[in-house]
Amino acid sequence: MGPVQPAKSATTAVPASVAEIEHRIFGRERTADEAILGVHIGSYSVRAKDPEIVANAQDGGAVSALMLYALEKKIIDYALVSGFTSREPWKPAPKVARTRQELIDNAGSEYTPGGQIGGMAEIAVPNRSVVNFQEERLTLVGLPCELQGFWRMNTHWIAAPKLGRNLVFTIGLFCSKVFDYQKMMVDYVQGTRGIDLGTVTKVNIKKNRLLVYTGDRLAIDEPVEVLAHAAREECNICVDYSAELADIAVGAIGSAAGWSTVLTRTPRGEDILNGAVESGYLEMKRLDPAGKAIKFLETLCERKRLRDPSAYIRHSTAFARPEPKLMVLEAPTK
Ligand SMILES: Cc1cc2nc3c(=O)[nH]c(=O)nc-3n(C[C@H](O)[C@H](O)[C@H](O)COP(=O)(O)OP(=O)(O)OC[C@H]3O[C@@H](n4cnc5c(N)ncnc54)[C@H](O)[C@@H]3O)c2cc1C
Structure with a gap:
């Protein structure tokens, strides 16, 4: 990787606060070549080898297979995935998966947000969760906004660092909107x-x-x-398409049907992907960084960067601020 260069254009500029977080996660800033996709090591097309994962997965089953590898090789004790609430079908909620079957049951995408960070908080805060998992190691799959929120909390001086204490690695999903x-x-x-x-x-x-x-x-x-x-209106201020703060980012764009596109962003993410391939959990093809597939992915990332992250302030849809009730103060008569 070359030296740090200024971002290529206004639309690819990274806000200073995000650049600082990236430095904490990756140990460096992004290079000019990474201005659009974010810090990464490799880009691949990947498919799970387990036929049941393939049958239940959204695309190539990369996410479930990577988690299964990490579980079975005892890299983690459990995975925090997104499953369904029992009462409302297709309403996502964070779920703990400790077995192959639980990963398969929770594979696939739900296009509405499930609150993965709320799940992390339940796990991290002792005595609040039904079962206290806090001493065990985990992986988390989340949307770009969830990972952005997670790292913003985790790197802020005032936030509880135990939220991510036992998080071994994160998997982020590409996302245009929910x-x-x-x-x-x-x-x-x-x-x-x-x-x-x-x-x-x-x-x-x-x-x-x-x-x-x-x-x-x-x-x-x-x-x-x-x-x-x-x-969701919140998506209008989100500029992260490719899960820029994940150890491993996964999506469909850039790969053939039935395969997942994977960007490894940290050495740990790269090791986990390679381990899963070597152990027979995944098949993998390298994607040409200058090829059509990655260029198309970059186009979608750039399109999302045109949204306005500065518009954090509520606007027309917010409730109008109520007028204060003016109390008439009567002057004492005596
Ligand atoms: C809201 C949303 C928008 C997406 N938009 C795009 C896009 O624009 N372009 C693109 O290329 N890909 C997009 N994806 C990613 C894509 O749908 C697949 O999730 C990705 O390709 C991984 O497929 P897989 O077969 O490897 O994963 P699987 O093996 O099927 O595993 C998927 C994992 O994601 C978890 N999950 C499902 N829904 C959610 C959720 N709402 N929040 C957090 N975790 C969840 C599941 O629990 C499961 O563990 C989106 C996904 C979601 C959830």
Whole structure:
């Protein structure tokens, strides 16, 4: 890697606070070549070898296979994944996976946020969680915003560092946006389209299309614009597409159908990926950093960087600030 260079353009500039966090995580700033994708070591197309993982995964099953490798080689004691709440189908919630079966049960993507950092807090704070996992080692899968939030809390002087004390590595998912659970799944998929959420087996957003499966049947195949009203407003200020603060970032863009694109960002992430390949959990092809696939990924990252991260202040949708009630102070008559 070359020396630190200024970012290539205004849209690729990293805010100073993020650059500082990156320095803490990676031990260096990004180079000019990494201005768009963020700090990384390698880029790969990856597919799980376990047929049950492949059958249940969103893309190539890279995330579940990497976690399975880490569990079975005792690199971690458990993985914090995103599963479903028992009462509301397709409503994500953080879940602990300690076995292959639990990883398979929680594979696949939910396009509404599940609150992985809340799960970390439950684990980290003694006596608050039902079961106290705090002395065990874990990995976490999360969205770019969740990892951004996690590292902002973890590197801030006032935050509790124990939130990440036993976190061995993180896996981040590429993400352009998430949707509101009620508006997307309940009101649209169930309400407007009349699909019982209990029968949905897979939700995918690919090439700007919303794809919803019930068993092997493709029940919805429509332009994703039908969900425009359900997109979460918070995503308008997020500029991180490729999970820039993860040890290992994973997505679909850049790979053939049925494969996952993987960016290793830390030496630990690279070791875990190589270990999983050498131990037969994954097959892997190297992606050419100057090739079409990575260039397309960079285009999507650049597009997301055009959003405005400075707009943290609430605007028109926020409640108007109430006018104060003016008390009439009467002057004492005597
Ligand atoms: C909201 C969202 C938006 C996405 N947008 C893009 C995109 O624009 N471009 C792109 O290339 N890829 C995107 N992805 C990533 C893609 O859908 C796959 O998750 C990724 O390719 C990994 O596939 P896999 O087969 O390797 O993972 P799997 O082996 O299927 O494992 C996926 C893991 O992700 C966890 N997970 C599922 N949903 C969530 C969630 N909401 N929050 C946190 N963890 C979760 C699961 O628990 C599981 O452990 C998005 C994912 C999500 C959840």
